[in-house]
Amino acid sequence: SQQGEEDPQALSIQEGENATMNCSYKTSINNLQWYRQNSGRGLVHLILIRSNEREKHSGRLRVTLDTSKKSSSLLITASRAADTASYFCATTMNYGGATNKLIFGTGTLLAVQP
Amino acid sequence: NAGVTQTPKFQVLKTGQSMTLQCAQDMNHEYMSWYRQDPGMGLRLIHYSVGAGITDQGEVPNGYNVSRSTTEDFPLRLLSAAPSQTSVYFCASSRTANYGYTFGSGTRLTVV
Numbered sequence: 001s002q003q004g005e006e007d008p009q010a011l012s013i014q015e016g017e018n019a020t021m022n023c024s025y026k027t028s029i030n031n032l033q034w035y036r037q038n039s040g041r042g043l044v045h046l047i048l049i050r051s052n053e054r055e056k057h058s059g060r061l062r063v064t065l066d067t068s069k070k071s072s073s074l075l076i077t078a079s080r081a082a083d084t085a086s087y088f089c090a091t092t093m094n095y096g097g098a099t100n101k102l103i104f105g106t107g108t109l110l111a112v113q114p
Numbered sequence: 115n116a117g118v119t120q121t122p123k124f125q126v127l128k129t130g131q132s133m134t135l136q137c138a139q140d141m142n143h144e145y146m147s148w149y150r151q152d153p154g155m156g157l158r159l160i161h162y163s164v165g166a167g168i169t170d171q172g173e174v175p176n177g178y179n180v181s182r183s184t185t186e187d188f189p190l191r192l193l194s195a196a197p198s199q200t201s202v203y204f205c206a207s208s209r210t211a212n213y214g215y216t217f218g219s220g221t222r223l224t225v226v
Contacts, residue, residue, distance in 0.1 A: 033214055042118075042204060043157075045214030088156060092211045099211050100164050101172060102147060106156040 004089045004105025012111045019076040021108040023089030024069075030092040030099045032065055034074050037086045037107075046074075046087075051094065081114045116140050120205050120218035127195040127225045135190040135221050137205030145208040146188040147172070147215070148180065150201040157204065163188055195225045 007022045031050045035043040062075040090104045121136045147162040159172030161180040179191040206215040
């Protein structure tokens with residue numbers, strides 16, 4: 001089974017609104033990463049948060065991490081039509097050789113209506 | 115700076131045929147990984163490597179082989195293609211586990 005699960009599976013909002021996506025994972029992590037995938041294309045790395053960090057910002061993106069709840073959230077503020085994409089969380093785990101594996105969740109499909 | 119280059123972009127195979135998906139990166143990254151993406155399944159890790167000469171299995175390694183003879187190249191071999199291997203395959207690379215990965219544009223493989 002996959003390490004991460006995103007919630008919701010699909011999200012539709014209006015341009016200018018904020019979009020929040022959540023990721024839950026099962027085992028202790030080394031870091032958690034968020035990626036974007038436009039339809040039919042490769043993934044693009046957005047942001048990485050380490051297990052000892054609680055919040056990171058990058059432009060209109062804000063990521064939080066709660067290791068006690070094994071969850072993370074990605075907030076996109078003031079969304080634009082160009083933000084329409086699938087968003088994935090991915091984790092490296094915190095034991096042995098598993099720190100070298102990047103395991104993905106199932107993704108959230110975000111649609112931003114103009 | 116080309117990043118991660120995957121070839122071919124599209125491929126149709128007959129059941130039982132073998133082939134190699136190529137992946138090359140020019141960023142001197144030590145970590146390289148292969149994923150497959152199926153509808154509704156997200157990305158699943160097939161094999162990964164943390165440096166030349168070092169490879170290990172991911173979540174779904176059966177039916178696939180890899181080798182890493184140079185830092186730049188990480189080919190994925192399908193030994194005997196099956197319809198269940200119809201998927202989009204992505205190669206990715208990173209400096210280490212504490213950096214984000216750079217992805218290639220993918221190979222869309224159909225096995226008939």
